[in-house]
Amino acid sequence: MKNKYSEPNSDGFFGSYGGKFVPETLMEALDELEKCYEDIKSDSEFQKKIDKDLADFVGRPSPLYFAERLTEHFKGPNIWLKREDLNHTGAHKINNTIGQILLAKMMGKTRIIAETGAGQHGVATATVAARLGLECHIYMGAEDVQRQSLNVYRIKLLGAHVHPVESGTATLKDALNEAIRDWVTNVDNTYYIIGSVTGPHPYPMIVRDFNAIVGRELIHQSQASFQSLPDAIIACVGGGSNAIGIFHPFIDEDVRLIGVEAAGQGIDTGKHAAPLNDGEPGILHGAKSYLMQDSDGQIMATSSISAGLDYPGVGPEHSFLKDSGRAEYIAVDDESVMKAFHQLSELEGIIPALETAHAFAPLDLISSEFNEDQNIVINVSGRGDKDIASVAKLEGIDLE
Amino acid sequence: MNRIEKQLVENKNNNIKSLVAYLVAGDPNMDDTLSLMHGFVDAGVDVIEVGVPFSDPIAEGPIIQSAHDRSLANKTSFEGIIDLISNFRKKNTNTPIVLMGYLNSFLKNQKAFSRFDDIGIDGVLIVDAPGEYSLKDLGISNANVVSISLVSPTTTKERTKKICNASSGFIYYVTLKGVTGSSNVDLEEIKSNVIDLQKNTDLPVMAGFGIKNKEQAESISKVADGVVIGSYLVESIFQAKKTTDYKKIYNYLSEIKSVINK
Numbered sequence: 001m002k003n004k005y006s007e008p009n010s011d012g013f014f015g016s017y018g019g020k021f022v023p024e025t026l027m028e029a030l031d032e033l034e035k036c037y038e039d040i041k042s043d044s045e046f047q048k049k050i051d052k053d054l055a056d057f058v059g060r061p062s063p064l065y066f067a068e069r070l071t072e073h074f075k076g077p078n079i080w081l082k083r084e085d086l087n088h089t090g091a092h093k094i095n096n097t098i099g100q101i102l103l104a105k106m107m108g109k110t111r112i113i114a115e116t117g118a119g120q121h122g123v124a125t126a127t128v129a130a131r132l133g134l135e136c137h138i139y140m141g142a143e144d145v146q147r148q149s150l151n152v153y154r155i156k157l158l159g160a161h162v163h164p165v166e167s168g169t170a171t172l173k174d175a176l177n178e179a180i181r182d183w184v185t186n187v188d189n190t191y192y193i194i195g196s197v198t199g200p201h202p203y204p205m206i207v208r209d210f211n212a213i214v215g216r217e218l219i220h221q222s223q224a225s226f227q228s229l230p231d232a233i234i235a236c237v238g239g240g241s242n243a244i245g246i247f248h249p250f251i252d253e254d255v256r257l258i259g260v261e262a263a264g265q266g267i268d269t270g271k272h273a274a275p276l277n278d279g280e281p282g283i284l285h286g287a288k289s290y291l292m293q294d295s296d297g298q299i300m301a302t303s304s305i306s307a308g309l310d311y312p313g314v315g316p317e318h319s320f321l322k323d324s325g326r327a328e329y330i331a332v333d334d335e336s337v338m339k340a341f342h343q344l345s346e347l348e349g350i351i352p353a354l355e356t357a358h359a360f361a362p363l364d365l366i367s368s369e370f371n372e373d374q375n376i377v378i379n380v381s382g383r384g385d386k387d388i389a390s391v392a393k394l395e396g397i398d399l400e
Numbered sequence: 401m402n403r404i405e406k407q408l409v410e411n412k413n414n415n416i417k418s419l420v421a422y423l424v425a426g427d428p429n430m431d432d433t434l435s436l437m438h439g440f441v442d443a444g445v446d447v448i449e450v451g452v453p454f455s456d457p458i459a460e461g462p463i464i465q466s467a468h469d470r471s472l473a474n475k476t477s478f479e480g481i482i483d484l485i486s487n488f489r490k491k492n493t494n495t496p497i498v499l500m501g502y503l504n505s506f507l508k509n510q511k512a513f514s515r516f517d518d519i520g521i522d523g524v525l526i527v528d529a530p531g532e533y534s535l536k537d538l539g540i541s542n543a544n545v546v547s548i549s550l551v552s553p554t555t556t557k558e559r560t561k562k563i564c565n566a567s568s569g570f571i572y573y574v575t576l577k578g579v580t581g582s583s584n585v586d587l588e589e590i591k592s593n594v595i596d597l598q599k600n601t602d603l604p605v606m607a608g609f610g611i612k613n614k615e616q617a618e619s620i621s622k623v624a625d626g627v628v629i630g631s632y633l634v635e636s637i638f639q640a641k642k643t644t645d646y647k648k649i650y651n652y653l654s655e656i657k658s659v660i661n662k
Binding site for chain 1: 454455456457458459460461465469472477478502503504505506507508509527528529530531549550551552553554555556559563574577578579582
């Protein structure tokens, strides 16, 4: 019998990826977090609390929906959608913040910080912080503050403070840098809710585990809907939290796992955000993983139509799954993403987030690899409300 | 014996407190960095920490971050820093040099790393490398280069022991919870932590992060084996309008050196 998948190891490595590469001041905080997380993992009271919040506040389980017209259109496998876009706050991000805020509370922390790219994680963090009455600070690249102004306002409405980050490329990676600096400075009373499966151990594991509810639900839902496991699961990958959340419970099963990165203006142009397709292993933000870096080890600027995928790194577990061959990672460019965005809106009445639209863009190519009685599931990681203004602008439409 | 070990042991035996000075290579340009390094030595600096600029320096406060950005905008490369040290060594073969930077820069330049001792680089301080790892654990070994680690106010006793065991050269005590150049130093807390730290190691202990003025330097050097000045120098270099303004920086360093040895 095959060994059950059990990454990461006790030092926080997925194979050779991951680890804890942070300034010394944070090492103790990471150890404390790890111990606390191990305690609650086996605490049935805590788990009940999370389950109740996920049901009553988030609205889980999210439906598994048969996309009939999309299926007809591609004339390939049955296409099913896991509707994370229907969660409270409009994306999968809340699955993680619900869990981490309870951890923070248990650890006695009174101040919450987070980074955000598209703003979805910022909204999801501000939401749970408001609910528990905790002070909340969100770091966001100045460029993202511009292109995701709706989410910035939502975060403010929820009572949190937004700090635009001007340093470096003024996008998600710089927001992460600034959040880490805040954490180093305020480590005694502050809990850092990382929004993806990135950063130092134990974050990639914690964020994965909280998001894995998506994959666990899918096991039951696919049995109920088509009496077997899916033949393939497709999800977009920036840091990779929605992808790992839906992949993880299937790693030991015979299911194709396909992650879709942002090829931006095209892999050949170098202007993209696809480290698994066109990067090399290195160390950034506390972990070893595939990165977009130059020959001197400097982190490169990225390009993607979607703020949430505009990140030069990727969660270490994805690097491991890539090297081991267990998951496949492809990349789609901005143009094909826009096409998929419109297609899903028009064929199914679902306007996806631009990040999410990446998971639909490869259907053109991939659907021919399946036959008509097979079933594939796409993770609809978030809804597109936040992107309406920027899509209109891209297409030259004046909404004012 | 490695220059760092030699110099610091010599200072300790002679009861001299050491002054460690930091600057960022290539800020404002390589020529100035070279002349600043020589100026530092003439002013009484015992060890020079040369900052290797990185695109994402997570442990740095705004002053050193900006210096990294300026240096990278000047196209500073790792190879350029190697040339800088080689040039420095043409005139100075005694003063220990430490490269301070982030792990990804060193991993990407492993080939150069194996030549560090030949070039005249005596040690490295890698801010985001776990202190309990040896250089060999990180895959960048050079037997003649010392590995300096940080110990912070949050480091547990257990970790302190591990870090001291894996370190060589000196231990860098981080004087505050925060990024470089912060202003919340608590002198009494620092002193008691440094004394605790010295119980775990025979290596000299240098204290830094946020030390700016003579009073702080004097007070901390009562217990520590020396002090590290970073952000204050980087800001002074940035503020200097012309190279003759560097004289003020050298005067400042001379004063620090003398107050810590009062």
